[in-house]
Amino acid sequence: IIDLLVSSKLNTEKSNSNYTEPRALGCAIEVGLALLGAFEIDENELENESDNELKQQRKSQMKNVIKSPSYMNCFGGKIIIITDGPPTIGPGAIRERIRLEEQESNKQQSVEYFTLIGERASKFTVSIDLICGGLRTFYVPLLQSLIQPTGGLILLMRELDSLILAKNLYFSNTRSCGKYGSFSIRTSQGISVSRIIGPAKLLQNPKIGEAAFQDSQLYGKNSSLACACVMNGSNIGTAFTILCDLVDDIVSKFVNFQFAVFFTNSSHQRVMRVISRIIQAIDTPLLWEESINCEVSAILLAKEAVLNARKNINDTHEAIKLIDQNVKHLIQTFCGKNQLFKNIIPPKIKRIIYMLFILRQGALIGPILQHGDDIDFLRCLFLNADFNDSLRI
16 A cells, blocks of 8 residues: 555656645545544534425435444544645635735634634544645645644655655554544643643633643642633653642642643543652742753743744744743842852753753754744654653744
8 A cells, every 4th residue: 555655646856846746635634534434414404495396315425424433433543644735725725826925814814714623533532643744835734733633743855765654554543543632731820821732732621621620639629620621632752831820828848749641542441640749948049040941941932932933933032032032030029139159051941041042942943944834843753752852842
């Protein structure tokens, strides 16, 4: 199958043009979702149909819709897409040779369409992986709106070599991926969660997260549910970055954090994990400086800056400005108002500033000579990476 794909359709050496062949990516995904049973029938729209003959025809078509096995409907499935270029026809297509003022509108429509398809796949717990082969422009920021809600991955390859493609297909097919994942955070009073970076979205009803703390020792008057989220995917490498703020003075000597995670693994087993941490509250500058973890602090600041840079792909000035403000704030906090470190930058703060300088000059913020697909791919990889991988990047 791999040799047939590479030799017949996905020949990336034919041409460097993005539009040599029609690619109906949106239609292909919708067909794949229908084969897995991930489709919705709007009965109200059918009843409002005025033409009785057309209504009967549509009803007969719905009776003949391909039905998937029951185990697929209850646990979703996986779609692996192999493409050698961007979508050019059908829904979500990037139109060629249009005026400059219409390009942003066309891309926005494509993002809205693929976001809708990704949310539908996530609703039916269908994971989508995308393998892009070749040196064409794939519009990765657009395709991320399809992949991220499902907990899938995007892989960029220089060419669709059969041996490398076989390894990637095997990895995608055997990658352990859980379903129905959710996690909740409980903290001591006076602390709030300001931002969560990672493949998750907030629950509309936070009370659902209370179920994760029914057996918790911290459950009581001195703790509160900070947030409850639904995870897009429950892979082995799934990681979240959590930023907290102080909304009130901390009276006690210790601060409690507890994280509870629920998910269903590939063996259909419901799994629960609870992590509790107790952190000492510090009121002296010297102990404060000694308690700082340079690598963790730099990664937190870096992910916040990269996330802002990704929101403004064509303009990185805001991200650079945020990095400069963080450096200025660090120096003022530890060297300006603090008499203990006046005119002397502590070694740990020097390390954080040095790492932020590397971030400012590196590929994550986006150098001029780097392709937009590579920049966004690396940014998403960094934002979803765990501590060790983030530090290496």
